Amino acid sequence: MYKYDNYDQQMVDARVSEFRDQVARRIAGTLTEDQFKPLRLKNGLYLQLHAYMLRVAIPYGTLSGAQMRLLGDIADKYDRGYGHFTTRQNIQYNWIKLADTPDILADLAKVEMHAIQTSGNCIRNISSDQFAGAAADEIVDPRPYAELLRQWSSFHPEFDYLPRKFKIAVIASETDRAAMKLHDIGIRLRHDDAGAIVADFYVGGGMGRTPMIAPLIGDGIAIDHMVTYTEAALRVYNRHGRRDNKYKARIKILVHEIGADSYRSQVEAEFAHLQTLELEPPAAELARIQAMFVPPAFDTTAPDSVDRSDPDFAVWLDNNVHAHKQPGYALVTISLKPIGGIPGDASADQIRLMADLAQKHSFDELRVTHAQNIVLPHVKKADLYALWQMLEANGLGTPNLDLITDIIACPGLDYCSLANARSIPLAQKISQRFADQGRQQDLGELKLKISGCINACGHHHAGHIGVLGVDRKGVENYQLSLGGSEGADTSLGQITGPGFSEDGIVDAIEKATEVYLVKRENGERFVDTYRRVGMAPFKEAIYG
Amino acid sequence: MVDVLRYRTDEMVGDPGVTVDSFVDPVFGQTNASAVRLEPGDDARALLPYLDRLALVEVNFPAYGDGRGYSSARILREAGYTGELRAVGDVLIDQLSHMHRCGFDAFAPEHAITREAADKAIATWPEVYQRTVDGRQPIWALRHG
Numbered sequence: 238m239y240k241y242d243n244y245d246q247q248m249v250d251a252r253v254s255e256f257r258d259q260v261a262r263r264i265a266g267t268l269t270e271d272q273f274k275p276l277r278l279k280n281g282l283y284l285q286l287h288a289y290m291l292r293v294a295i296p297y298g299t300l301s302g303a304q305m306r307l308l309g310d311i312a313d314k315y316d317r318g319y320g321h322f323t324t325r326q327n328i329q330y331n332w333i334k335l336a337d338t339p340d341i342l343a344d345l346a347k348v349e350m351h352a353i354q355t356s357g358n359c360i361r362n363i364s365s366d367q368f369a370g371a372a373a374d375e376i377v378d379p380r381p382y383a384e385l386l387r388q389w390s391s392f393h394p395e396f397d398y399l400p401r402k403f404k405i406a407v408i409a410s411e412t413d414r415a416a417m418k419l420h421d422i423g424i425r426l427r428h429d430d431a432g433a434i435v436a437d438f439y440v441g442g443g444m445g446r447t448p449m450i451a452p453l454i455g456d457g458i459a460i461d462h463m464v465t466y467t468e469a470a471l472r473v474y475n476r477h478g479r480r481d482n483k484y485k486a487r488i489k490i491l492v493h494e495i496g497a498d499s500y501r502s503q504v505e506a507e508f509a510h511l512q513t514l515e516l517e518p519p520a521a522e523l524a525r526i527q528a529m530f531v532p533p534a535f536d537t538t539a540p541d542s543v544d545r546s547d548p549d550f551a552v553w554l555d556n557n558v559h560a561h562k563q564p565g566y567a568l569v570t571i572s573l574k575p576i577g578g579i580p581g582d583a584s585a586d587q588i589r590l591m592a593d594l595a596q597k598h599s600f601d602e603l604r605v606t607h608a609q610n611i612v613l614p615h616v617k618k619a620d621l622y623a624l625w626q627m628l629e630a631n632g633l634g635t636p637n638l639d640l641i642t643d644i645i646a647c648p649g650l651d652y653c654s655l656a657n658a659r660s661i662p663l664a665q666k667i668s669q670r671f672a673d674q675g676r677q678q679d680l681g682e683l684k685l686k687i688s689g690c691i692n693a694c695g696h697h698h699a700g701h702i703g704v705l706g707v708d709r710k711g712v713e714n715y716q717l718s719l720g721g722s723e724g725a726d727t728s729l730g731q732i733t734g735p736g737f738s739e740d741g742i743v744d745a746i747e748k749a750t751e752v753y754l755v756k757r758e759n760g761e762r763f764v765d766t767y768r769r770v771g772m773a774p775f776k777e778a779i780y781g
Numbered sequence: 782m783v784d785v786l787r788y789r790t791d792e793m794v795g796d797p798g799v800t801v802d803s804f805v806d807p808v809f810g811q812t813n814a815s816a817v818r819l820e821p822g823d824d825a826r827a828l829l830p831y832l833d834r835l836a837l838v839e840v841n842f843p844a845y846g847d848g849r850g851y852s853s854a855r856i857l858r859e860a861g862y863t864g865e866l867r868a869v870g871d872v873l874i875d876q877l878s879h880m881h882r883c884g885f886d887a888f889a890p891e892h893a894i895t896r897e898a899a900d901k902a903i904a905t906w907p908e909v910y911q912r913t914v915d916g917r918q919p920i921w922a923l924r925h926g
């Protein structure tokens with residue numbers, strides 16, 4: 238894992254004292270709320286319906302046991318005993334007092350964490366593959382490259398007042414577990430024909446009210462120009478992105494309106510210019526960071542078999558455990574989606590328990606996934622049973638990864654001031670309706686995603702089943718879409734037709750799953766069947 | 782009259798900046814003017830042929846949230862402009878350090894900022910992560926000497 242040196246620590250400390258001063262000026266009234274807003278946003282502090290919400294950055298979703306434990310302690314000390322893991326591989330606290338925030342940031346800084354640029358119109362936390370460093374199909378660990386970009390983007394003086402927020406993801410495998418093409422910039426590292434690592438830049442993807450899949454803009458950019466190319470892509474956006482309408486201000490609109498070719502040639506011109514200015518960190522800097530991401534000291538004699546005799550354990554094993562590149566080890570995903578629970582929520586005790594388990598069983602490392610779950614990346618197969626028993630005893634053993642109850646849901650109207658409808662109670666209802674494990678298992682991989690408004694924080698466009706909260710004459714209403722997907726087969730969902738009430742949408746989802754069960758052919762997932770048979774049979778069943 | 786906070790020692794240019802359009806217009810142009818004012822939508826690169834005769838470029842920030850002026854400033858400095866680069870308009874204290882890093886060396890904020898507060902704001906960052914046009918060595922350069 239990355240470790241701060243004195244420079245990194247100084248920067249974060251400087252930010253804490255800067256923010257302490259800003260909060261003091263706000264409380265004293267010398268900063269108006271209007272002037273304070275962009276400043277607090279750059280420190281991850283939102284004003285929500287009932288309180289302040291603080292979003293803490295978890296760069297590329299990786300954290301240590303000590304960091305995780307502190308997140309649990311913050312939940313106890315400053316919140317109501319819970320933390321909420323988000324689709325951005327971050328954690329949010331929903332009940333924060335303004336006056337406490339400088340102290341929270343100071344606590345975070347002690348374990349090399351921060352809330353820098355977790356909101357506001359700037360470059361946000363860099364996301365990555367939650368299986369980085371452990372996946373069998375990666376060509377290289379993408380996180381050192383993400384760290385290079387994290388440092389470059391931190392307090393970048395030119396890009397602090399972009400037209401809109403800006404999200405970057407970096408991956409290095411064929412299987413895209415980070416929804417890379419739905420980011421403002423998605424970078425895929427790959428080998429070129431000569432075997433050198435190069436970066437493909439996909440620019441202009443996104444969700445929100447105008448979902449778009451990013452086109453390839455930079456094809457095979459040399460790795461020792463990755464930062465410079467990113468800078469060029471951002472400069473063109475900062476200068477030419479729309480600022481007249483906040484709903485048209487994301488880079489996807491710029492790329493769409495001027496066309497990928499025109500955007501590409503502008504970036505290339507800027508790139509040629511910037512290359513003369515020596516903006517790129519040297520190879521030695523990448524090597525320095527990479528040295529902190531060397532694989533842990535795996536036990537090469539660890540047995541590769543697992544005793545599956547406990548049937549409940551076997552179900553969990555089949556759903557929540559993935560193959561590791563190291564024989565004798567496995568990737569464990571801890572579901573934060575218990576039946577009827579709030580997706581992504583964990584109590585302070587659960588957070589601390591996961592921290593302990595990471596220290597004991599996973600070389601002191603955890604990951605947050607964009608599906609709002611937690612990964613223990615390096616668990617000895619021989620430890621799996623004991624680990625599962627601990628999880629099970631603490632409400633963390635739900636065996637539903639990628640099943641219909643592994644729901645992604647945004648905070649919705651319970652917390653968010655932009656929401657049209659509630660997401661959490663709906664997620665809870667759906668989860669209860671499909672609680673039966675055998676039924677979930679029969680439905681197989683089925684990604685259900687809920688957003689409380691068109692901003693799409695719940696990624697509903699990318700759900701095999703997507704639900705969007707809309708406001709119909711002051712009444713909460715839900716729109717259903719089918720056929721979205723992220724990853725290798727990225728696609729955007731299609732709306733079925735008129736919306737539903739809260740109960741109506743649960744029934745409609747159930748009907749859609751019944752159509753799938755009838756129509757599916759050998760080995761097809763829900764989304765495969767939908768793609769083959771199209772919307773018509775689903776529509777017919779749902780609207781009769 | 783807005784006070785100008787200057788971080789340079791030469792004589793201040795008194796003339797108000799002319800617009801980019803009137804500066805570069807081939808017929809009625811005032812390319813003999815020594816001061817120009819850039820609006821957020823103006824292309825800073827239109828000025829590149831004339832940099833050696835300019836003593837002042839004012840970059841207007843009608844609203845602090847419109848960050849195009851940061852790119853304009855860097856572009857001018859990257860092209861070798863050495864005259865005064867002045868941020869005018871909705872320039873707030875919390876923006877000064879980033880503006881300074883992008884090459885601004887004078888500030889004419891709508892709402893007065895004291896010299897002392899401005900000095901402190903500009904010194905916010907002990908070190909920096911990026912190479913820009915302010916001559917500071919980025920952290921990666923310090924690490925690898």
Ligand code: SF4
Nearest residue numbers: 647653656689690694
């Ligand atoms: S999708 Fe809308 S309701 Fe949900 S968190 Fe985002 S802004 Fe709020």
